[in-house]
Amino acid sequence: MLELRKDIFADERDDNLKEIGRGTQRQDMLGHVTGTSTYFDDHKLQGMLHLKVLRSPHAHARLRRIDTMEAERSPGVRRIIRGADVPRNLNTLLSLINFGKDDEPSLAVDKVRYKGEPIVAIVADSPREAYEAMAKVRVDYEPLPAVFDVEEALKPGAPVVNETYPKNTFVYHDVYDHQKLRFGDVERGFAEADHVLEQRYQMSPIEHAPTETNGSIAAPDTNGRYVVYTSTQALFFSLDTCAKILDVPSNTFHFIGGTVGGGFGGKVDTLTEPLAILGAMLTGRPVRYQLGREEEMQFGSPRGAERIYIKDGVMRDGRIVARKIRAYFDSGAYTRLSSYAVVKCVAHLPGPYTIPNVHGDVYCVFTNRTPATAMRGFGVTAMDFALECQMDKLAHLVGIDPMEFRILNAYRDGDMKAHRREAKNTALIECVQVAAEKAKWPLREEVKRMSSRKDGGGSRAAISPTPIEPAPQRAAVSQQRTIYDRAPAATIQPAPPTPTPPPPRPPAPSPSHGATRFSSVFGTRRR
Amino acid sequence: MTKTALQFRHNGRDVALFVDGGVNLLVALRELIGDMTPKFGCGQGGCGACSVLIDGELHLSCLTLAETVNGRAVETLDGLKDGPNLHPLQRAFMEQFAAQCGYCTPGMLMAAKALLDRNPSPSRAEVIEAISGNICRCTGYEPIINAVLAAASGGRARA
Ligand code: FES
Ligand code: FES
Numbered sequence: 001m002l003e004l005r006k007d008i009f010a011d012e013r014d015d016n017l018k019e020i021g022r023g024t025q026r027q028d029m030l031g032h033v034t035g036t037s038t039y040f041d042d043h044k045l046q047g048m049l050h051l052k053v054l055r056s057p058h059a060h061a062r063l064r065r066i067d068t069m070e071a072e073r074s075p076g077v078r079r080i081i082r083g084a085d086v087p088r089n090l091n092t093l094l095s096l097i098n099f100g101k102d103d104e105p106s107l108a109v110d111k112v113r114y115k116g117e118p119i120v121a122i123v124a125d126s127p128r129e130a131y132e133a134m135a136k137v138r139v140d141y142e143p144l145p146a147v148f149d150v151e152e153a154l155k156p157g158a159p160v161v162n163e164t165y166p167k168n169t170f171v172y173h174d175v176y177d178h179q180k181l182r183f184g185d186v187e188r189g190f191a192e193a194d195h196v197l198e199q200r201y202q203m204s205p206i207e208h209a210p211t212e213t214n215g216s217i218a219a220p221d222t223n224g225r226y227v228v229y230t231s232t233q234a235l236f237f238s239l240d241t242c243a244k245i246l247d248v249p250s251n252t253f254h255f256i257g258g259t260v261g262g263g264f265g266g267k268v269d270t271l272t273e274p275l276a277i278l279g280a281m282l283t284g285r286p287v288r289y290q291l292g293r294e295e296e297m298q299f300g301s302p303r304g305a306e307r308i309y310i311k312d313g314v315m316r317d318g319r320i321v322a323r324k325i326r327a328y329f330d331s332g333a334y335t336r337l338s339s340y341a342v343v344k345c346v347a348h349l350p351g352p353y354t355i356p357n358v359h360g361d362v363y364c365v366f367t368n369r370t371p372a373t374a375m376r377g378f379g380v381t382a383m384d385f386a387l388e389c390q391m392d393k394l395a396h397l398v399g400i401d402p403m404e405f406r407i408l409n410a411y412r413d414g415d416m417k418a419h420r421r422e423a424k425n426t427a428l429i430e431c432v433q434v435a436a437e438k439a440k441w442p443l444r445e446e447v448k449r450m451s452s453r454k455d456g457g458g459s460r461a462a463i464s465p466t467p468i469e470p471a472p473q474r475a476a477v478s479q480q481r482t483i484y485d486r487a488p489a490a491t492i493q494p495a496p497p498t499p500t501p502p503p504p505r506p507p508a509p510s511p512s513h514g515a516t517r518f519s520s521v522f523g524t525r526r527r
Numbered sequence: 528m529t530k531t532a533l534q535f536r537h538n539g540r541d542v543a544l545f546v547d548g549g550v551n552l553l554v555a556l557r558e559l560i561g562d563m564t565p566k567f568g569c570g571q572g573g574c575g576a577c578s579v580l581i582d583g584e585l586h587l588s589c590l591t592l593a594e595t596v597n598g599r600a601v602e603t604l605d606g607l608k609d610g611p612n613l614h615p616l617q618r619a620f621m622e623q624f625a626a627q628c629g630y631c632t633p634g635m636l637m638a639a640k641a642l643l644d645r646n647p648s649p650s651r652a653e654v655i656e657a658i659s660g661n662i663c664r665c666t667g668y669e670p671i672i673n674a675v676l677a678a679a680s681g682g683r684a685r686a
Contacts, residue, residue, distance in 0.1 A: 025621065032629030033617040035564030035604035039630065042563040128549075211568045211576055211630040211664050261566070261630030262664045293569035 028259070037259050039212055040229040045219050045286035049078055051279045052130035053289075054120040054137050055299060056112035059368040060146035060159065063110060067138040068120060074136055076129030078283045081121040083109035086278060087247035092335050093269065096240050101171075103164035104334035104371070106245060106274050112141075113161055113333035114370050116298035123279045123287055146368035150307055150328035153367050161333055161366040170331065170339040170364035177363065179346040183418040184357035184464035186313075189322025193313025195397050200309050201386035205302035205330070208375055212261020214300055215290030218276040226277055227254045232270065233263040241270040242277055253277070265374035269301055269336055304338050304372025305330040306382040310390045313357075318400045318408045322357040323350040327383065329364050332371035339364045341372075341379030347419055348380045351387040352428045353409040354456075356464045358418040403436045404447050414457025422461065426452040535596045537562065538606025552588035552596060553577045556603060564604035564633045568662070575661030578634035579603050585641040587660075604633040607640065616640060616678040623674035627665035634661050639675045648679050 031037035068080045083089045083105055090102040108119050120137055124130035147153045147161065153168040160166050169177040190196050216230035232238040235257045243250035260267060272289045279287035291300060306329050313322035327345065331338035342364045349360040375381075395405035410428040417423050429452045436443050530545040537560060544559050553570075556562045556579070568576030570589045577588040580602040607614045616639050619625070626632040635658060642649055642657035649657065654675045655668075663671060 026624075026626075028629065029621050029626060032626040032632045033613065033620045033636065034608060035633045035636075037629045038563075039566070041567065044558065044561060044563075209664055211574060211628070211662060212566065213568070260628060262628040264664070290567070293571065293573065 031259075039259050039261050040215055040217060040231045040257065041212070041288070041290055043217055043229045045217065048217070048219075048286040048288055049123050049125060049279065049283060050127045050130050051121055051123045051276060051287050051289040052127060052134055053118045053275070053295075054122070054134050054139070055295070056108065056115060056117040056119060056141075058112055058141055058143050058146075059115045059148070060144040060161070061112050061141040062144060063108060063112065063119070064140040064142050065138075066120060066140075070138070071120075071122065071133040071136040074124075074129065074133035076125040077122060077133045078125065078285070079123040079279065080133075080137075081107065081123065081275065081278060081282065083107040083119075085282070086245065086274070088245050091241065091245050093237075093241060093337060094335070094340060095244070096237065100335050100339050101164050103162055104336070106278075111144075111163075114368050116295070116370060117333070118275075118299070121275050121279065121289075123283055148367050148369055150305070150330050150363070150365040150367060153365050154328075154363070159368075161368055165335075165366055168366045170335060170342070170366075172339075179342050179360075179362050181346050181349050181358060181360035181418055182466050182469070183359075183420070184322075185467055186311075186322040186324045186357045186359040189357035190311070190313040190324075192315075193321050194316045195394075196311065196313050197390070197394060197397060198309070198311040199386075199390060199393065200307070201382075201389060202308070203306045203382040203385060205305045205369070205372060206375060207297055207300070207302045208262070208264040208266030209296070210260075210262030210264060210266055213291040213293060213296040214267055214271050215288070216272045216276045217286060217288045218273065218280040219286035220280055220284055221254060225252055225254060226280055227256065228273055228277060230255060230257045230273055231260055231263075231267055232257050232273065233260055233265070233267040234270075237268065238270040238273050242273050245274045246277060246281070264376055265303070265378060266296075266300055269371075269373050271300060298370065301332070301336055301371050301373035303375035303378055303381075304332065304341065305369075308383060308386040310386055312390060312394055314394050314398055316398055318395075318398050318405055320353060320355045320394065320409050322359075323353075323355045324359040325349055325361070325383075327360075327362045329362065329379075330369060330372060331364050331366055332369045333366060334371040335364070336371045336373045337378070338372050341374075344379035345383050348383060350418055351384065351391075352411055352426070353406075354411040354415040354423075354460055355409070355418070356462075360418075401443075403432055403441055403443060406432050407443075407447055407450055410452070412452045412454070412456030412460070415460040416463055420463060423456065426456075428452065531594050533594060533597050535598060536600040538602055539600075546593045548594075550593045552579065552586075552591040552593045552601070555593035556588060556601070562603050562605045566630055566633055568630070568634075573662070574631075575634045575638065575658075576631055578637045578661060580637055580641055583641070583644060585638055585660075602637070602640075604636050607636060614640070615681050616643065616675065619674040619678035619681065620671070623670045623677055625666060625670040625674035631661055631663040631665075635663065635671055639671075639678070642675070643679055649675070651676060654679075 086106045089105045092100045092102050094100050108117050122130045122133045145159045147159050161168055214231055218226050218228045221227045235255050239253050239255045276287050276289040308327040311324040314320050329338050329342050342362045346360055346362050350358045392402050395402040407429050411423045411426050413426050415423045429450050533546050534543045546555055553565055556565055565579055565588050566576035568574035572587050572590045579588045582599050616636055638658050638661050654672050
């Protein structure tokens, strides 16, 4: 029996994991204070080229013609990349977990759907030469009516933003234009309530503004592989996304990252890697694609805007008996991660409170704004802002101290949550008690003695009778599922630099039935 | 494109190079000299990630034409250590948890050094003023301010 001699490394770890309350140094701190932490842009590669992207100045326009003739002849230009050069020029990030339809091109072909959308990528010897060539690209736009408001986008006759979703809403389970939550009967709750309060809340998009902008450097490596230095927050997710978009096995790539100059959710979208790698494939040279600050703001996804309507029924004694929520998430022109944010939001309703009747409708809506993405608690943050504003207003309405009002309505262990899971390990009451103490906010003795562990369950564990609504008609398979079959890995060669774009690939065959999953590991189809 | 010959001191060493017209000091340092410590955050004077000292004064290298440092002395974070020994500011940043992603840190440290070089015992308000051109999106500034103050008083104790 062979055994690793742990005693050799004994002093490297003491197996005592009691870290709480002890200061621990970050392992990367020395690198940070000496400036030796290596971010993606700190790699200087021999013969590196620079990629810059021509972006749409319009929020919504048809692309009649893209003329790159003059730009191709501009000094220092190595390659101009257009949508037709991207092997799979349509993707949605969460297709890796089979969620949503491919709806976003790497480079726009027929239409642009938001200001800042990429149209043409220029690879040149220097950033300056890339910009000079960019000024020579002629694009003939036919501006289209645009829609910037989530509720406007849902009105009949609104401009269709993204043809993949002609109703301007993400489609859940092939049928539903929104996510629903039904628990008990809110209308009965409102009828019984002493007060009903209905309010509208709104949150703007928020830019993460990381100090380092998004970017990546891709370089040909040995054996037909590519090494990619990237600012991504999601290394393997980005790697798989690139494998899908560029239609090569995922083991083509060696992604190097982890040292990120601030992300906060704004570096999960694989914004730069596919084009940087494609540039490296087409030129055989290292290619650097770094966003400028303006691009980061205009094209880098923000936290999405949300509009939220809350209607609550509350009793004079402070119990909330019904909560009805209608919310619209502004996904921008493409899905990215907003579809998932909606699911997360609905799971969070009605906030950390036990309310017997809850009704939620949350929509993921497409508008001609910059596509939104993840940011620190997205899907929950704005909703919580609205809910907690509402809680203060309700407390005021019934004349109860706002801290006490929250404790009164807080969920407790054993309660039934609106999505029909029993609440466990709840601690809102204790949180509010500690917050009140720290803020020297007086609480009554009786309220101070309340606990999340006590008085939960029982009638609070019941699911109140919930009226059944008619189900929507299941549309005849409207959703196309894409199969990501590829040629066997052995035939894949790094593309040599070519002066002409490769012929467009035939469209992916449409599958016969069932869900198909892309496997980045085996490059095969799994059911 | 015409190139301009350029000579200056970089962290105490003489360097000579040719730069294209219009190249800024940030690009010259990073791409021509290979000193990666000044960072690009905006290229337009908004963030301070590219801060360096020129003849002891704080400057934004992204807004400084490379040609203008001819004959002058440029200091970056790369030159802050004394051999293997960390500068008191670097030690204080480590101890006070004054960096998270670390991207603003090179610029912050240079801004803090510029302050302590001219004012060895600044007030809290003076520290805040001194780093007001440097954006940090991670720390919330408090640990950075504490670190600069700690380095300043530490310096006094040693003096
Ligand atoms: S990069 Fe110079 S101030 Fe931002
Ligand atoms: S530590 Fe991240 S920006 Fe300051």
